[in-house]
Amino acid sequence: AAEARWLTKEPLEVNYLLQVRSVLLYMVVSSSAVPVTDLLDRASQRSDKLHALSTSLSQELNSHLPLIGRVITPRPSMCHTAALQTPTDKTQTLQLSEANLLSLARSLLQAWMDPLVDISTSANSLPHPARNIISNQVQELQEHSKSLEDGLDILSRKMGPVAQTISFLPYLRGNDISQDRISSLINLQFLMSCFRRDSHKIDSFLKVLRCRAAKLQPQMC
Amino acid sequence: MKEVMEEAVLLFLLLVIYTPDAQGTRYSPPGKPELTRCRSPEKETFTCWWKPGSDGGLPTTHALYYRKENSDTIYECSDYHTAGENSCFFNKNDTSIWVNYNITVVASNALGSTFSDPVDIDVVYIVKPNPPEKVTVTVMELKEWPFLRVSWEPPHKADTRSGWITLIYELRVKLEGDDEWEMHLAGQQKLFNIFSLRSGGTYHVQVRCKPDHGFWSEWSSTSHIEIPDYLHREKSMWILIAVFSAFIFLILTWSLHMSSHSLKHCILPPVPGPKIKGFDKQLLKNGKSEDLLRVLVVSDFPPTTPSNYEDMLVEYLEVYVPQEQEVLLEESKDLHDSCLKFEGSTSDNDSGRVSCDSHTLLMDKCGEAKEEGRQTDQEDSTTEAEAQGQQKDWDQDTLMYANGDILSPEKSSGRVKTWPSVFSPLPQYTLSLPDQTSSLEMAKQHCYSDSLFCPGSTSSYLTHLGNNDNETLGPGSWEICLSNRQPYSHIPQMQTCQQVRSHSDVNISTIARKQEPAGLPLPFFRPTAYVEVQRFDEEDMVVLQSIVSDHGFHEGFPQMLQQEDYSKVKGVDSNNMLLLQTEAMKEDGDGCRCQDQVTNGVTESSCTLSISTTPHKPTAHIHTVVSTQDEMAQPASGYVDTATIFTLPTY
Numbered sequence: 001a002a003e004a005r006w007l008t009k010e011p012l013e014v015n016y017l018l019q020v021r022s023v024l025l026y027m028v029v030s031s032s033a034v035p036v037t038d039l040l041d042r043a044s045q046r047s048d049k050l051h052a053l054s055t056s057l058s059q060e061l062n063s064h065l066p067l068i069g070r071v072i073t074p075r076p077s078m079c080h081t082a083a084l085q086t087p088t089d090k091t092q093t094l095q096l097s098e099a100n101l102l103s104l105a106r107s108l109l110q111a112w113m114d115p116l117v118d119i120s121t122s123a124n125s126l127p128h129p130a131r132n133i134i135s136n137q138v139q140e141l142q143e144h145s146k147s148l149e150d151g152l153d154i155l156s157r158k159m160g161p162v163a164q165t166i167s168f169l170p171y172l173r174g175n176d177i178s179q180d181r182i183s184s185l186i187n188l189q190f191l192m193s194c195f196r197r198d199s200h201k202i203d204s205f206l207k208v209l210r211c212r213a214a215k216l217q218p219q220m221c
Numbered sequence: 222m223k224e225v226m227e228e229a230v231l232l233f234l235l236l237v238i239y240t241p242d243a244q245g246t247r248y249s250p251p252g253k254p255e256l257t258r259c260r261s262p263e264k265e266t267f268t269c270w271w272k273p274g275s276d277g278g279l280p281t282t283h284a285l286y287y288r289k290e291n292s293d294t295i296y297e298c299s300d301y302h303t304a305g306e307n308s309c310f311f312n313k314n315d316t317s318i319w320v321n322y323n324i325t326v327v328a329s330n331a332l333g334s335t336f337s338d339p340v341d342i343d344v345v346y347i348v349k350p351n352p353p354e355k356v357t358v359t360v361m362e363l364k365e366w367p368f369l370r371v372s373w374e375p376p377h378k379a380d381t382r383s384g385w386i387t388l389i390y391e392l393r394v395k396l397e398g399d400d401e402w403e404m405h406l407a408g409q410q411k412l413f414n415i416f417s418l419r420s421g422g423t424y425h426v427q428v429r430c431k432p433d434h435g436f437w438s439e440w441s442s443t444s445h446i447e448i449p450d451y452l453h454r455e456k457s458m459w460i461l462i463a464v465f466s467a468f469i470f471l472i473l474t475w476s477l478h479m480s481s482h483s484l485k486h487c488i489l490p491p492v493p494g495p496k497i498k499g500f501d502k503q504l505l506k507n508g509k510s511e512d513l514l515r516v517l518v519v520s521d522f523p524p525t526t527p528s529n530y531e532d533m534l535v536e537y538l539e540v541y542v543p544q545e546q547e548v549l550l551e552e553s554k555d556l557h558d559s560c561l562k563f564e565g566s567t568s569d570n571d572s573g574r575v576s577c578d579s580h581t582l583l584m585d586k587c588g589e590a591k592e593e594g595r596q597t598d599q600e601d602s603t604t605e606a607e608a609q610g611q612q613k614d615w616d617q618d619t620l621m622y623a624n625g626d627i628l629s630p631e632k633s634s635g636r637v638k639t640w641p642s643v644f645s646p647l648p649q650y651t652l653s654l655p656d657q658t659s660s661l662e663m664a665k666q667h668c669y670s671d672s673l674f675c676p677g678s679t680s681s682y683l684t685h686l687g688n689n690d691n692e693t694l695g696p697g698s699w700e701i702c703l704s705n706r707q708p709y710s711h712i713p714q715m716q717t718c719q720q721v722r723s724h725s726d727v728n729i730s731t732i733a734r735k736q737e738p739a740g741l742p743l744p745f746f747r748p749t750a751y752v753e754v755q756r757f758d759e760e761d762m763v764v765l766q767s768i769v770s771d772h773g774f775h776e777g778f779p780q781m782l783q784q785e786d787y788s789k790v791k792g793v794d795s796n797n798m799l800l801l802q803t804e805a806m807k808e809d810g811d812g813c814r815c816q817d818q819v820t821n822g823v824t825e826s827s828c829t830l831s832i833s834t835t836p837h838k839p840t841a842h843i844h845t846v847v848s849t850q851d852e853m854a855q856p857a858s859g860y861v862d863t864a865t866i867f868t869l870p871t872y
Contacts, residue, residue: 055434075290088317088318089317090264090318090380090385094385197319200319207387208385210384212383212384
């Protein structure tokens with residue numbers, strides 16, 4: 001029931017990258033259990049959308065960042081999710097089990113729930129001409145993240161206890177009050193770059209998972 | 222001193238030697254190189270290219286150094302050759318994803334080295350795959366409508382099977398010679414059908430791909446395919462064109478038909494109809510003949526006081542039925558669509574005055590009623606010879622015309638309607654009996670009107686002209702002559718109405734001859750009876766009423782004038798002869814004794830009914846319908862009534 005509810009949530013925009021699956025049809029066919037492939041397919045679509053949103057948001061912020069900000073942008077190694085051990089090449093990624101992949105994805109996603117709130121707050125207070133656009137995109141980002149989190153939650157229950165393990169990644173909130181405008185802007189952009197990468201990771205993991213689960217349907221890959 | 226001088230010379234020499242020539246190159250450290258781009262085709266390796274700056278005139282070498290984000294170790298590019306000039310290739314071992322690379326290129330020469338600006342890249346963001354491979358295009362046939370099937374494979378380096386890379390594809394098609402491509406997005410599938418084809422052409426097809434978050438690849442090499450000719454395609458287009466043209470043609474025909482009325486009006490202007498005082502055309506259209514005739518019956522008829530002379534205009538109606546059984550009269554509603562030309566008539570549209578000169582009464586088939594016809598002062602001079610002379614002319618193209626009425630042979634409605642004689646103010650009508658002994662010649666009306674209006678007096682007579690050469694008033698021939706005259710005039714009105722050629726349709730037997738007025742040495746005198754159409758009854762009967770002259774002109778027919786008589790068309794016999802009878806109210810019936818019925822062999826006497834339309838109201842038409850009944854009314858009854866409508870043969 002929970003799976004069905006998650007699948008029938010408001011339909012995402014059909015990303016041209018991914019095919020739209022008739023999930024409802026599957027639901028009708030298999031009344032109680034929704035196939036994992038369909039769940040993964042749906043989740044992949046959402047993660048793809050999430051990454052696309054984060055990319056556009058990051059580019060939007062970069063265009064408005066003063067030049068000096070680029071220089072002093074913190075390195076991505078300082079992202080709060082850097083503590084999570086993730087594969088760094090294809091070989092390592094493909095060696096991971098499905099449960100591991102899912103666990104990593106879920107951990108990353110979970111780690112960004114709070115920072116996204118901060119990002120939203122910070123974006124609203126931007127002294128920015130494109131503030132509305134950025135705010136809307138951040139809002140959309142939050143919604144997709146939440147939706148994906150729920151879906152992965154449902155998925156993890158089907159894949160065993162390992163999949164349900166989530167690594168906790170603490171997020172240390174900066175002192176916003178003392179930050180000036182430039183600093184807050186720089187911080188915002190730094191966060192967005194971190195999120196962009198992490199969303200790419202999530203997307204990649206899920207797509208690998210999707211291909212693995214759909215061995216009988218090669219057209220998915 | 223001398224040493225200083227030597228050092229200066231040495232220095233000078235050194236300067237001369239080592240200073241470059243004015244035309245020679247200047248050596249300098251190399252210019253700043255620039256990293257142009259870095260690309261990864263499969264998210265496993267990547268390559269970076271740079272553009273060197275000026276080399277400073279000296280041999281310059283370039284080196285690429287990079288550093289990964291979470292270490293400070295600086296590495297140098299290990300492969301400068303695989304990817305070509307000014308490039309650095311990172312193999313799988315050196316490539317890490319989700320890791321920022323800080324890359325710098327250094328150009329060095331003898332004089333120094335120059336560093337480029339560092340560039341930060343993440344491999345996962347710079348993916349640009351190779352073009353799709355093994356693009357095959359085939360022409361497939363589906364029920365005579367061919368289509369193109371394009372299939373391809375992902376670049377061999379991209380690992381899509383494990384899901385490492387997800388590719389979407391796009392292809393484009395164009396005809397040979399076209400400038401614009403037709404794009405098609407194919408998604409993740411590796412097969413695509415193109416249906417919008419034209420036969421007989423050569424198509425170019427290209428495919429490219431793109432990872433989910435990366436750059437589009439280059440287009441694959443062009444695949445050429447030729448579509449064979451398919452005739453049916455062209456045929457279907459011709460069919461479409463034919464249908465469209467037919468449709469346009471139908472629209473044109475319809476619009477022409479719709480405007481035919483106005484066209485006809487323009488080309489063939491209508492002949493105005495008669496004006497009958499007190500006549501309501503609308504009433505006629507409603508078909509209530511009783512009301513119609515009641516209108517005509519004016520209380521002051523016969524007029525006790527002389528009314529306007531203009532009111533007493535009666536036109537002659539000349540009826541001509543051509544060989545082809547043209548209709549005699551037309552319905553009133555065709556008043557304005559007349560094709561008749563009223564030549565030479567002096568009648569205007571309203572009055573319908575016609576000259577007595579018959580030759581001016583020629584009718585053309587399609588003409589207008591001329592308001593100012595030839596003045597006919599010639600009635601006195603008209604002779605029988607003239608009549609005969611013009612006979613042939615008339616034979617050929619005379620048409621029946623009513624004063625202002627529409628007579629169109631083509632518009633035969635199957636009815637023969639005789640125009641009722643003018644009523645109210647027109648006191649007198651002369652009915653002329655055709656001289657049965659005379660041959661059927663073209664009647665020429667000699668109007669010896671006693672009235673001053675004779676030249677312009679409205680005398681309308683209805684002559685039925687036929688092409689037959691029957692000597693007698695054969696079937697279909699009838700003549701109605703009406704003329705009015707001044708009641709005050711004492712000049713006897715002589716009117717000769719010769720019987721015209723008979724027509725097969727209608728015969729109007731002559732009305733009883735009247736006594737010749739004394740002193741009228743006219744050879745073709747015909748007795749005249751004066752009737753007036755009193756009314757229509759519901760049986761389409763025209764009830765005629767004789768008119769009493771105030772001045773007792775009709776001395777010869779006193780009895781007739783005593784009371785109102787009804788003359789009605791009895792019917793039409795088998796010979797299509799209109800039989801009229803007068804009401805035998807009088808003892809002697811002399812008033813309307815019909816003699817010499819000009820029918821084929823019928824000796825019954827019946828009065829010819831003369832009916833004419835009044836010139837007063839052009840819109841007024843009263844027409845009697847002559848029935849073609851076989852039975853003949855008894856002469857004694859005195860009633861000649863138009864019994865029923867008869868249908869004429871088709872014209």
